[in-house]
Amino acid sequence: MTADRPALRLAGVSRTYGTPPNPVHALRAVELSLAAGTFTAVMGPSGSGKSTLLHCAAGLDEPTSGQVLLDGTPLTHGSETAMTKFRRTRVGFVFQQFNLLPTLTVWQNTTLPLRLAGREIDRAFVHEVLERTGLGDRLRHRPDELSGGQQQRVAIARALVTRPSLIFADEPTGALDTATAREILGLLAESVHTMGQTVVMVTHDPVAAAYADSVVFLADGRIVDRLHRPSAQAVAELMTLLGDRRRPRAVGE
Structure with missing residues (x-):
């Protein structure tokens, strides 16, 4: 990736249902461009398009029009099989629900995408x-032997x-207590600053958003502030x- 190429670009992306x-x-x-090695939070009122933006940007949903580019490569550049492989190698997901397989250990759940x-x-x-x-001593533990914070880790x-x-990351701390949520947000920020990842996080929490380098605000499907x-x-x-x-404004207001 060249220095002047954004890690993520949404070019005129619309999604209509x-x-x-x-x-x-x-x-x-x-229209949105995010540089590599940055942490961006996406916020907005309910129904503003936050999750739709995340899903389109991650290739989980297809825009009605416009284009999504990851490291300069369009998300629609090949067959579904090719795109699945592309996402597996270029994109990581963290959701509010941990989506761990209950019969697998920490090590097995962690390495599952590679396998x-x-x-x-x-x-x-x-x-x-x-x-x-913080999971070095939990490698053989299964999800039911872990706390919620450890499962999110x-x-x-x-x-x-x-x-x-x-x-x-889609509301990655929504199911966690305050102290654990701060630890998880710190981990996401660390992945940006020490490993060079680009993180895009949807959240409704201003405290969570403050961990990001910048916040993008949506309203009615449009970016209205940053x-x-x-x-x-x-x-x-x-x-x-x-x-x-x-x-809605009341009569006489």
Whole structure:
């Protein structure tokens, strides 16, 4: 990847659901470029298009129009089989639900994407990732022997071991207590600063967003604002303004 090529670019991306008489415009001609090695939070009121943006950017959903490029490569450049392989090697996912297989150990869950892709397991690197995520002494444990925070750490380790260019996180701390959520957010930030990953995280929490380098705000399927070096207070204030804009005004108000 060249220095001037963004890790992720959305070029005029729109996503419409429903039928022509009653279309639902989840995204409207979104333009977004994110540099490599950055941590971006995506926020907005309910129904603003946050999850749709994440799913289109990650290749889990196909735009109605426009183009998504990862490291300069269009997400629609090949067959579905080729695209699945492309995503496995370039993209990592962390969701609110941990999606761990209950019969597999921490080590087996972490290395599962490598085995599914038929890739050689770099045992030293996997050990390094598991140590970094605080799981070095939990390798043989199964999910039901772990706390919620530890299970989310496994999900992050699983995303990191494939050495993806991008990690997409959808409300990754929504099911966690405050202290554990801060640890998980710190891990995501560390993956950016020490491993060079690009992280895109959807969240509704201003405190979580403050861990990011910048915050992109959506409303009605459009990017309406952006904050760099955000504070939780600044994020909360802007979210309040966006909520007020969407709130129906009472008669005489």
